[in-house]
Amino acid sequence: MQAGSPKWRRRSEARPGEIVQAALEVFAEKGFAAAKLDEIAARAGISKGALYLYFETKEDIFRAVVREAVAPNLDMVEGLLTQATLPFPDLLRLVIGRIVKVIGTTRLGAVAKLVIGESRNFPELARVWHDEVVSRALGAMTGALTRAQARGEIRPGDPRLQAFSIVGPVLMGVIWQETFTPVGASALDLEALALQHCETVLTGLASRVVMLP
Amino acid sequence: MQAGSPKWRRRSEARPGEIVQAALEVFAEKGFAAAKLDEIAARAGISKGALYLYFETKEDIFRAVVREAVAPNLDMVEGLLTQATLPFPDLLRLVIGRIVKVIGTTRLGAVAKLVIGESRNFPELARVWHDEVVSRALGAMTGALTRAQARGEIRPGDPRLQAFSIVGPVLMGVIWQETFTPVGASALDLEALALQHCETVLTGLASRVVMLP
Amino acid sequence: MQAGSPKWRRRSEARPGEIVQAALEVFAEKGFAAAKLDEIAARAGISKGALYLYFETKEDIFRAVVREAVAPNLDMVEGLLTQATLPFPDLLRLVIGRIVKVIGTTRLGAVAKLVIGESRNFPELARVWHDEVVSRALGAMTGALTRAQARGEIRPGDPRLQAFSIVGPVLMGVIWQETFTPVGASALDLEALALQHCETVLTGLASRVVMLP
Amino acid sequence: MQAGSPKWRRRSEARPGEIVQAALEVFAEKGFAAAKLDEIAARAGISKGALYLYFETKEDIFRAVVREAVAPNLDMVEGLLTQATLPFPDLLRLVIGRIVKVIGTTRLGAVAKLVIGESRNFPELARVWHDEVVSRALGAMTGALTRAQARGEIRPGDPRLQAFSIVGPVLMGVIWQETFTPVGASALDLEALALQHCETVLTGLASRVVMLP
């Protein structure tokens, strides 16, 4: 084995990402405590000891996994904020579509489950997720709702609770897929759910609505 | 030590319940793996060894905790089914109110979080919860929605997805309280959420609705 | 349940013997360490706590089992000694027959196995057995051999080693039955072994023997 | 678990042997249950955890100890078989001498005691010993006796029982040394026993023998 081989150099730089990727899989499957460093190392294709060249502790790896998953969401949150001038129905359809797409292409659902499950053991992570993802996204949504109320687009009401009305079903769908589908429950078409729920909640929130007798 | 001291009277009949109660607290705080039998025993006011007079293993205790939490839900589900002849809006307000009340008076939310977090390590529990709680409740809701559609009370659409639209925000509220409130997020008034969402979704699902330009 | 019931009184007196009997079975099956007081109590038909009304510790029960098994052997040893005036072949046939009979009607073999297996953990028991059973029996045999040598009945030689020649095969037969027969080895006719070995060793030890070319 | 990977991974070559050696000592002194992994590890000069790099469980270590002791015996058994063409007396003297030598240079006696004592808890080990050591050795001896009977060298009789007559005293001597010598009994010269018994039993089994009145 020759030191300084370029193949190694390049791999070294990629290592942390590979480890986080492998760790994400194992944590998602087993949860934090039941995940074994042996398995993470094996899936990352390195030795167990090598993990400690890149991370201090197992908790560190866990933190990296969760924080890494925050990044794409931050982008999404930024997206929410910048589109904030659209009419609310258009904005909502756009945002929900984006959320569903991100969930479909990343392991975001699995990470959400991890954060939920380990929130008591890793309060800082729950805090990070709250502060940098959930709260900001919810804040953006609340802001858009407040403005839409001011414009008379949607009916009055606590915009934070309205935001729950909007996002909750999608979150429930994600949890369903992560929790019950693997144990035999019928699968769920998250996109169809988002589409139908969007129209339902838009009608429900619209101000210029008249219910006939 | 005085003979006949009431403190030491045999409580064997109450013990399993006390243990499950103590275990619920510890599991809810730590998750399955991080929960220590020492602490469960201490909170139950008995020795570690005594746990094994009532349960075979730690997993057994966990199962008991989860199964015990199922019972009150079964009653609630039965309640749902028997009220099925009411007009849908009345039924929904009734049911949602009941759900929120149960959640407020039991540790159901904590158990739900446990089931979600440990679903990969205890698939049978996820299955039990799916079969005996989630699926039945969702089934009842779907049935009521189907009938309401037939009666022309609510608009057409996949009733299962409509059920997600109805229940999702409440579930999200529960998760919020269990996950983010303990780490500093602003508390959530679950009852207000339920109330407002009920009206929103009822409007959104109603068939006799006209959106004005 | 009436205190002082005569049925109980009589049982109480028989209890230690019943316990020792039950313990013998369990110890014989499992060895000392793997034997559980629960099982001994169950087989004796009493509660675990009641064992401590008759014995101080588990070791105590074990000691009682082993010592109890000594008694019938002491009788046998006495028998050996009193018949010591017979011609040696007659004496040997008598004694070996008696040994085989005792082994066939008691759990002596099992106890021997226990003593052998636990001799390091219970040196006093090994000592008791040596002093009160093995050594005395061997001493009696050695004495008889010495006298038979003096009478010219059997050929000269270390009488202790001759005693091993006589007894060894029977002991081996007992061990065989206790160790290998339960795991599928073909059973052994201990009586036939004793009979044939008796004649073989009597010929081998006889002084008036001529080997033809 | 890698398919096809040999059960004995690349390990420090000497370690397993050192562990087995240390374990043999501890098991021989305490028996299986009373032997503590702490002590085995200490005597092997490693930590308790390191044991599990080489063996799965305590039982595994025990099995290795017993199986390892089988190997030298297999060689001995083969030796018996290949010398089978000698005249019986010469063969017997050769074989017995070899047995005594092996016993004197190995801890075979201690292992035999272990197998006897734990035969109920580890039936497979008793079976292995029966099938691969005792049965084969006894079979070889029986075969030699049968041929010797056919040649008219020794008198008729059940050859299996004759084998017991031959081997029993040596086994008894081994057990004596392992069981009673450590608790104060006078030591036994196993070689002298073997020598004298050999001549005794050869005379006893010889066909061309006449007993004078």
Add this chain to the structure above:
DNA sequence: GATGAATGAGCATTCATTCAT
């Protein structure tokens, strides 16, 4: 940098022993 053998603290589980009833 990389390895994997070695460590040792930590935990679930067992079971002889006790004691209030």
Add this chain to the structure above:
DNA sequence: GATGAATGAATGCTCATTCAT
């Protein structure tokens, strides 16, 4: 005397972490 619930010390096993190579 008898019970059996309760105890707690003991121990096999796990696994994150370290370190000599």
